[in-house]
Amino acid sequence: MTIFRADKNFERFEDVTPSLLKKENVKLLLCDLDNTLRLHSEKEPADELQEWIKDCHAAGVKVVIISNNGRKKMMQKFCEPINVPCVWWAKKPMSKKLTEAMDKYKTPPEYTVMLGDKWSTDVLAAKFAGVRAWKVEHRRSVV
Ligand SMILES: [Mg+2]
Numbered sequence: 001m002t003i004f005r006a007d008k009n010f011e012r013f014e015d016v017t018p019s020l021l022k023k024e025n026v027k028l029l030l031c032d033l034d035n036t037l038r039l040h041s042e043k044e045p046a047d048e049l050q051e052w053i054k055d056c057h058a059a060g061v062k063v064v065i066i067s068n069n070g071r072k073k074m075m076q077k078f079c080e081p082i083n084v085p086c087v088w089w090a091k092k093p094m095s096k097k098l099t100e101a102m103d104k105y106k107t108p109p110e111y112t113v114m115l116g117d118k119w120s121t122d123v124l125a126a127k128f129a130g131v132r133a134w135k136v137e138h139r140r141s142v143v
């Protein structure tokens with residue numbers, strides 16, 4: 001069923017380059033947090049994440065983290081230094097928080113992408129919201 005299939009697959013978030021975002025007309029990039037942008041255990045944004053966010057911003061792409069993680073304080077502390085708004089307890093695959101972000105940042109679905117590691121939450125939420133679903137592999141530590 002196509003509803004379970006991501007529109008694009010990547011190994012890691014770093015593979016979603018600013019030039020690809022431009023080419024694909026992405027203005028709003030909604031991102032899952034755990035195992036997408038960080039390992040579950042990471043307390044602070046990794047250098048590669050900070051660089052990537054900067055590059056996205058420089059390319060004119062708004063990045064918003066939409067997570068099912070309910071730890072509000074932890075998420076705020078993580079997201080503040082990288083200048084990215086975050087939504088916690090998003091209850092994906094429900095699409096309400098994705099739609100709210102599109103409203104808030106005045107971006108229609110055709111310019112929006114949801115990036116995440118799980119089809120049962122991230123991919124489905126994207127489909128329900130009518131935006132493209134881009135999937136990354138579960139994040140692993142690079143040793
Ligand atoms: Mg995840």
